[in-house]
Amino acid sequence: xxxxxxxxxxxxxxxxxxxxxxxxxxxxxxxxxxxxxxxxxxxxxxxxxxxxxxxxxxxxxxxxxxxxxxxxxxxxxxxxxxxxxxxxxxxxxxxxxxxxxxxxxxxxxxxxxxxxxxxxxxxxxxxxxxxxxxxxxxxxxxxxxxxxxxxxxxxxxxxxxxxxxxxxxxxxxxxxxxxxxxxxxxxxxxxxxxxxxxxxxxxxxxxxxxxxxxxxxxx
Amino acid sequence: xxxxxxxxxxxxxxxxxxxxxxxxxxxxxxxxxxxxxxxxxxxxxxxxxxxxxxxxxxxxxxxxxxxxxxxxxxxxxxxxxxxxxxxxxxxxxxxxxxxxxxxxxxxxxxxxxxxxxxxxxxxxxxxxxxxxxxxxxxxxxxxxxxxxxxxxxxxxxxxxxxxxxxxxxxxxxxxxxxxxxxxxxxxxxxxxxxxxxxxxxxxxxxxxxxxxxxxxx
Numbered sequence: 109x110x111x112x113x114x115x116x117x118x119x120x121x122x123x124x125x126x127x128x129x130x131x132x133x134x135x136x137x138x139x140x141x142x143x144x145x146x147x148x149x150x151x152x153x154x155x156x157x158x159x160x161x162x163x164x165x166x167x168x169x170x171x172x173x174x175x176x177x178x179x180x181x182x183x184x185x186x187x188x189x190x191x192x193x194x195x196x197x198x199x200x201x202x203x204x205x206x207x208x209x210x211x212x213x214x215x216x217x218x219x220x221x222x223x224x225x226x227x228x229x230x231x232x233x234x235x236x237x238x239x240x241x242x243x244x245x246x247x248x249x250x251x252x253x254x255x256x257x258x259x260x261x262x263x264x265x266x267x268x269x270x271x272x273x274x275x276x277x278x279x280x281x282x283x284x285x286x287x288x289x290x291x292x293x294x295x296x297x298x299x300x301x302x303x304x305x306x307x308x309x310x311x312x313x314x315x316x317x318x319x320x321x322x323x324x325x326x327x
Numbered sequence: 328x329x330x331x332x333x334x335x336x337x338x339x340x341x342x343x344x345x346x347x348x349x350x351x352x353x354x355x356x357x358x359x360x361x362x363x364x365x366x367x368x369x370x371x372x373x374x375x376x377x378x379x380x381x382x383x384x385x386x387x388x389x390x391x392x393x394x395x396x397x398x399x400x401x402x403x404x405x406x407x408x409x410x411x412x413x414x415x416x417x418x419x420x421x422x423x424x425x426x427x428x429x430x431x432x433x434x435x436x437x438x439x440x441x442x443x444x445x446x447x448x449x450x451x452x453x454x455x456x457x458x459x460x461x462x463x464x465x466x467x468x469x470x471x472x473x474x475x476x477x478x479x480x481x482x483x484x485x486x487x488x489x490x491x492x493x494x495x496x497x498x499x500x501x502x503x504x505x506x507x508x509x510x511x512x513x514x515x516x517x518x519x520x521x522x523x524x525x526x527x528x529x530x531x532x533x534x535x536x537x538x539x540x541x542x543x544x
Contacts, residue, residue: 170522173483173518173521173522173525173526174483174518174521174522175482175483175484175485175486175497175521176483176484177486177487177489177497178486178497178500178514178517178518178521181497181500181501181510181514182511182514182515182518185501185504185510185511185514186510186511186514189510189511263389266391267389267390267391267392268391269391270391270392270393270394270487271391271393271486271487273393273490274393274489274490280394281391281393281394281397284394284397285397285490288397288401294398294401294402294405295402295405298394298397298398298401298402299398301394301398302386302389302390302394302395302398305389305390305391305394306385306386306389306390308389309388309389310385310389
C-alpha cells in the first residue's frame with residue numbers, strides 16, 4: 109500500500125516541488141524583509157523618539173499576543189474595507205512581514221539591552237554618533253549575538269507560511285493536501301511535505317551556525 | 328447592549344473561545360507529561376533510542392502544526408483507526424508541543440550542576456529519588472517560564488486545527504464575518520479574546536512563581 113502511494117506521489121512530484129518552491133520564495137522574501145523591518149524598528153525603539161518608540165512597543169506587544177492566522181485574515185479581509193486590494197500572495201507576505209518584523213525587533217532590542225555599555229561609550233568617545241554609531245559598532249555585534257534567536261525566528265517564518273494555505277496560497281502544505289485528497293495518498297503526500305519542511309529548516313540551522321563560525325573567526 | 332448592530336455575535340464567539348481553550352488546555356496538559364517523559368528517555372543510554380528520539384524531535388520541531396494536523400487526521404484512518412476531528416486536533420497539538428517541551432527540559436537538565444548529583448549519590452539516594460527530590464524541583468522552577476512561553480505559542484498556533492474542520496475561535500470569527508459581510512468586527516473581537524486567554528496563562532505563571540518563591544524562604 110505504501111509502495112503504491114510512493115509511486116503515485118513520485119508521478120506528481122512536480123506539484124510538490126512547485127509548492128516547496130513557493131514556500132521557499134515566500135520564506136526568503138518575508139524573512140529578509142522582516143529582518144530589515146525589525147532592524148529599522150529597533151533603531152527607532154532605541155532612539156530618543158520616545159513617543160514613536162512607545163507606539164511601536166504597543167504594536168510589538170500586540171503582535172506577540174496575536175495568532176498569525178488571525179493577522180493574515182485581518183490583512184486579507186480587513187484591508188479591502190479600506191480600499192486596498194491585494195492578491196492572496198501579497199496579503200500573505202504583508203502579514204508575514206508585519207508579524208515577524210515585530211518579533212525580530214523584539215529579539216534585537218533584547219540583545220541590544222544585554223550588550224555591554226562600554227562598547228557604546230567607547231564609540232561615543234571616538235566621535236561616533238547616531239546612525240553611524242548604530243551601523244558601525246552596535247548592529248554588527250548585535251547580528252552575531254542574536255544569530256541563534258534570529259535563526260529560530262526564520263524557522264518560524266517558514267512554518268507560518270503553512271497558514272497561508274487557508275487563504276488559498278498554493279504553497280507546500282496546500283500542494284500536499286490537494287495531492288492527498290485527489291489521489292488518496294495521505295501517507296506519501298503529507299510525509300513528503302514534512303520532509304521538505306525539515307530540509308528547509310536544516311538548511312537554515314546550518315546557515316546560522318556557518319555564519320556564527322565565520323563571525324567568531326573575525327573577533 | 329446591542330452587539331449584533333456592531334456585527335458581533337457574542338454567543339458563537341464565546342463558544343469558539345471555549346473550544347480553543349478546551350483543546351489547548353488538554354493538549355498542554357498531555358504535552359507536559361509526554362514532553363518530560365521524552366526528555367527523561369533521551370537521558371538514557373539505550374542503544375539507538377537516543378539518536379532516534381533526536382531525529383524524531385528535529386523533524387517534529389520543523390513541521391508546521393497545520394501540516395501535522397492534516398497528517399494525523401488523514402493518515403490515522405488510512406492505517407485503519409477511526410479518529411474524530413477533535414481527537415486528531417488534540418493528538419497533533421500534543422505531538423507538536425511535547426517536542427518543544429522535551430527540548431526545554433533537556434536544556435534545563437544539561438545546565439544542572441553535577442556536584443549536587445554527586446552529593447545526593449554520596450548520601451545514598453537512588454536514581455529515582457535523586458530525580459524526584461533533587462533534580463525535578465530545581466530544574467522545574469528554572470524552566471517554568473520557558474514552558475509557559477511554549478504554551479502561549481501553542482495557543483497562537485491553535486487556529487491551524489481549523490483546517491481539519493474544527494470550528495474554534497478564529498474560524499468562528501471568519502464565519503460570522505462571512506455572514507454579515509463585515510469581517511473586521513468579529514476578527515477584532517477574537518483578537519481581544521486571544522489576548523485575554525494568553526494574559527490569563529501568563530498571570531498563572533506569575534502566580535506560580537510567587538508561590539514557589541514563598542515556599543523557598
